[in-house]
Amino acid sequence: MPTVAIIGGTGPEGRGLGLRLAMGGYPVIIGSREASRGADAAAALLEVRPGLPITGATNAEAASEADWVLLALPYDALNDTVGPLASAAEGKLVVSVVAPLVIEDGRFKPVALPQGSAAELVQALLPKSLVTSAFQNLSARDLLRPDRVLEGDVAVCGDDDEARKHTMEMARAVKDLRPVDAGPLANSRYVEDLTGLLLNLNRIHKGHATVRFLGI
């Protein structure tokens, strides 16, 4: 199985995806700005599920050791954190889990990025990587509870067919999830926006919303 680096992997979404991908059989490296924080996050996940193939490292080490790279970062950290990974991630699949949102007046608002979406910004920062986007619309809380049945679909966007296929494989390896081919990277704007809708629904309904596509 390909090794997956999770850049910015110490937040709830990154840890949750790391846990679930490791449960799906992928060796996972939790990346952080500091190696010790990556190692701590890995150790905490191993307490949840001992024996899983999870380690910690700096973001740079994680990106260069891994076969595939997953970005679980706030959108405003992309320039500083992802730009320096360009050579480590060259030729590799890079999956953006980023949704560009801000909280204003008690609700999540979309942030307009000149590239159209966070995934397209990532592709601009990593021109020699194969960028896709996925996993933005899952509940971190549910991901982190390993016995919890996951509901919801994973819309996968990307311009490279092979990269999109690998990303769908990754989603399929997580129990209960269904990948949905959502076409080119430019469609990522829609999927990233959907995260904002779900987070706003969570505030209104005190839930942890996710989404399923019917009729396809």
Add this chain to the structure above:
Amino acid sequence: MPTVAIIGGTGPEGRGLGLRLAMGGYPVIIGSREASRGADAAAALLEVRPGLPITGATNAEAASEADWVLLALPYDALNDTVGPLASAAEGKLVVSVVAPLVIEDGRFKPVALPQGSAAELVQALLPKSLVTSAFQNLSARDLLRPDRVLEGDVAVCGDDDEARKHTMEMARAVKDLRPVDAGPLANSRYVEDLTGLLLNLNRIHKGHATVRFLGI
């Protein structure tokens, strides 16, 4: 039951919603630029389900006779068609079913509106109406087949609590649909964008996608 006018009601989405709302017990007036086209669309729906409370009229007549007004228009027809209805729709619930999208290079792209969403544009055009948005994400094809079980949720946005409640009532009256309170009108941007994602998924998967929210 309140009478519902469907402005621009001769298109597939408008006719489909007219049929389903009439099946749910609402008297429906199908509005069109020309009275004869509204009457023809009403007659065609009565052939599908004889005896339903459906009539046709001009958009202006429909808006002034109805209690509630539903806008099933392309976004670029809003200024010309909705502006003139301001006095007929004064004080009334107005539901926008509009998603601002264009087809470019074989895919649906979102159109950035200065107001943020089509629903907010409608509110700007009809400052004395109670504007909500809903029903954008249903398949017109399924709406028009009266024996077809509808899947999917209806996200309802609006700033006025009563107006949002009435819109949710309307959605609940359509068999199989579930209304979901999606908060203020500014959230409509997310729901309108979702239409673009679903239409793009339809192109990729040759389906007729709709969406269900889980976990709330």
